[in-house]
Each structure stands twice: as structure tokens, then as C-alpha cells.
Amino acid sequence: MTVEAVHRFAYRQGPGKALFGGPIEIDDTVPTTALLPPAAARGGLGAPLPYGTVDLLNGAVHPHGRIGAAADRAGHLLLAAFGLQRREPSNRFNDHRPVASVRSKFPVHALTLSRHGAAYLDPYRHALVDLAVPYTALPVPRGDLDVVLAARYTDLPTPYGRLRAALGDLETGINVRSLLVAAELFGVRAELVLDAADAAACARMVRATGPGRWSAPVRVALRDVEPPAGGIPLPGGATGPGAYAALDGLLSDSSGHPSLDEADEVAGYRLTASAPPSAAQAPADADGAAQAAARPTPAVPGPLPGGTDGTAARPGPTWDRVLWNRTAGRVPGRLSGFSGRPTRLPEEALEEAVAWARVPAPTDTLAEVGRRVRLLVALQGVGGREPGYYEVADGDVRPVRHDPQVMVLLQEAFGYPMSPGTDCGLRHASMVWTCAVDVRALLDDLGPVAWSLLNLWCGWTAHGLQLAAAARGLYARPARSYDEFRVQRLAGLPRRTVPVFITVCGRSRFAEPMLDLRT
Secondary structure, three states: OOHHHHHHHHHHHOOOOOOOOOOOOOOOOOOOOOOOOOHHHOOOEEEEOOOOHHHHHHOOEOOOOOOOOOOOHHHHHHHHHHOOOEEOOOOOOOOEOOOOOHHHOOOEEEEEEEOOEEEEEEOOOOEEEEOOOOHHHOOOOOOOEEEEEEEEHHHOOHHHOOHHHHHHHHHHHHHHHHHHHHHHHOOOEEEEEOOHHHHHHHHHHHHOOOOOOEOOOEEEEEEOOOOOOOOEEOOOOOOOOOOOHHHHHHHHOOOOOHHHHHHHHHHHHHHHOOOOHHHOOOOEOOOOOEOOOOOOOOOOOOOOOOOOOOOOOOOOOEHHHHHHHOOOOOOOOOOEEEOOEOOOEOHHHHHHHHHHHOOOOOOHHHHHHHOOOEEEEEEOOEOOOOOEEEEEEOOEEEEEEEOOOHHHHHHHHEOOOOEOOEEEOHHHOOEEEEEEEEHHHHHHHHOOOHHHHHHHHHHHHHHHHHHHHHHOOOEEEEEOOEOHHHHHHHOOOOOOEEEEEEEEEEEOOOOOOOEEOOO
8 A cells, every 4th residue: 555545545534535435324233343352352360450449549639649559550550541430321322431432432452461471451351361362472571561552443333434444543542641641640661662563563462362353553561560460260250152152253254344454454554664764763672672771651741830840720630530520522311422511711721731732742753743733722712812723833822713603613514413313512612622734745754654653643632632621520522523624724724734633622511420330
């Protein structure tokens, strides 16, 4: 697949989607493989995860509170990053975790690797389940505990088509940020490994878990943490061979789908392509470990507005409340979409979001991609600013064009308009963040791999915006469904600079008691 072919692939997911496929209409009765453990992760042995993570998080104030020494630190860290949070009675899509996911499908799966072998993180079994894969399929660990993240395309509804490739990488970026935030909270050094050789080695392990079509994986190496040993009998024992027969058929029948074949080709560049010259990884020795010492990988911003010693001016909520608050929006009565109500936010809310969005990407490769992306935000009712579009540049939020109807016009450009079965509160949103880039120039400069890396970067940035919103009791809805040309005009972008991702933030109009699933 050439640069030209990847550009066409990207175009058909964005500006050209109405020309080459029409609007996506999802039938939620169609089965997917969401939440299905890989075939090799259904045994009866593993490492049970600890309890009490929510209590540890309750003792740390957002954003700079940290958690001291704790037994089973690795397990608590994984639960803080990926564990179950809540079930919402009125929501058509459950359950909810610290990370946003399309229709709560959670296509990104986490596998761990350590001196004890490989395991699969299964939140519903509350365990790291031992992986029954050949030892020869396992890459050499780089840290004390490595977490390998990869998205399985068939977890997302079939009508998403080729968009499943972009969504898989976007959600991988979200999960990477969540994991690195959790590592920072627990005082664990973390390094994102993002090079072709390592991705290929991790892909062999992922593919050895059984049938499935996967994105190119990424590895996060955690250091100074004791890895769980595994080999312990888990409650319920092994899963019977017929328990997942119908869904296993979806995994086995995923071959021959043109959109997945295209996704595999795009993902393949992450397994074979060289990084941009300015983004080369540290060389590896014969054991696969980086020769250079792992640098710190901050995922939480430094001092927030009004703080002089790394703390925010206002007392923040505790981290357990922030992760509980993280939501993409809610609606009543089994509707789809998200509700909203007008609200006014102080200037500090914008400054906090900018701080989270501007935390540098965790590798030189992603940072190089991020430097090509323009970050804009539409504002309404924020501080004393006029409604309209602004651009974030060098930490400043500079006006692009004022428009008192900006949110109404953005709602008209949104992919899910109001209807008897769908609510859309975008017209009442406070902030709509837009990531925009000249896709063709990006691919020409950095090669075909840049499309996958761009989506990883957007996911990294979007999760930061979600945490900033959650700390203020706001929703933050990541979205790929909008009219690119209309958003482009509203944001005052040049013709070749395309909005590739948006995140809508505001105050929800709907709330209800929820079932707490935290442990």
C-alpha cells in the first residue's frame, strides 16, 4: 500500500465518506466479538487482581496527588487504568471503564508479559488469566511488567467498515494515556515502545492467542514493580469449550472482508516501516532491552492555573471521583446520543484542558506527528471570551473567528442529529476541541505509517481532555462523526487542512443513580 493508497483510505473515512459509502447506520442487534476473551485466555489459572483500588485512589487528590507504597501495586495500577467503573441503567451501552470506547465495545485488549510468562487482563474475571501460547511466540520483556495493547477489529460493529482501523488506533492511544496516568499515580516508571521491530514481535504474541484480526500492537514497559506470578486457580475454573462457540465463529469468519484487509495493510506499516528520522527509538541490545535508560514519561500536566508548587488553585476532587465522572455523555429513556444544558465555566477550566492537551506525546515518533496537528477549540460561555473558534498555539488560546452561533452550527454538522431516538446536546456545549492536519503533507513527509500514528496521537490527547472535563464534572465525547467540510469552514481552516477528530465537552442535562462496579 503506497502513500497514495493510504491517503485514499483516510479520505474515505473522512471527507469522502459520503461519496464512497454514505452515512453509517449501526444495527446494535448484530453480534460482535466485544468482551470475548481470546481463545488462549480462557483457562482456569492466573493471578487474581487485588481489591481496594478505589480506596487508594480516594486518598489521592487530582491532579497531583500520588499513591504511596501499596501491596499488589501492579494489580492496582492495571485496575486504575482499565478496571470496571459503573453500569448506567438508562444507557444502551454498558459497562463503563476509565477509558472512552465506541458503544462500550472496548476493542483494545491488554496482555501482560513478565519473567513469569504472559497473561490476559480480564476485568470481568478480576484476574490476569494465564495465556496458553507457545513460549517461542513471546517477545523478551523490556521491563518488570510489560503491557501490550492491541485492538481487535471485530469487536466493533461491522457497518463501521474501514473506520474500524482508525477507531482501533484512536482507542489504543486513549488506553496508552490511561495506563501512563495510572503508572504516574502509583510512582511506577513507564516507557511506551513504538518501533516496527517491537510491534512485529508483540504481534506474534497477540496472533498466537487464537483467531482474530488485530491492529498493530504497542508495548508499555513498567519498571520498579513486582509482576504477578500467575498459576493460581481462578474462581470458576476454565471456561467450557462451547461457551463462546457462536462468537468464535465471527473471529474465524473475519477473513475476506475488504475493509479488514485494508486495515491489515495499514496496520502492517507499523510492523515494518521505519520511524521518521527525527523519531528513531533507542537501539536495542541482544536481549531486546533498550540500551539507553528509560526516560520519565509524564502523562499528567505540571502546575495548573493558579498553582505555584505543582498544585491547582482550587481543591480538586480525588482521583477515584475523576475516573468515576469520566463520561462521554448521558441520555434518558434508552435514547442514543448525549444531552446537554447551558452552563458557564471559568477561564481556569479552559486553561486546565489546554494543560492536559499539551502534555507531550510519550515518544519522539508521536511527538513529531503531533507537531503537525493544529489544535483548535470552539468556545461558548467560557470565562469572558466571545463565542467562536480559537487556536491553541504555544500554550496560548488565540481567537480565529467569533461567531455567536458556533455551537448551533457545529450541531448541524454533527453526524448524529436530534431525532425521536437520538438526543444531541452539542448546541449547549462549552468546548468543542478539533484536531486538524494536512493529511497528504503528513503522509508525504513521514510515510504511510503516519496515518496510524496520527490516530494514536489523537487518542492520547483526547483522553487528557476527558480527564480535565471529568475533574470539572463535565462530559467529554470523542467523535469521528461530523461533516468535515462544514467543520473546516467553521474553524477557518485551509482547504487541505482536515479536521480528523473532535471532542465535545459540556454539562450533562441528565443524571441518575448508577451501579458502582469499582473494587
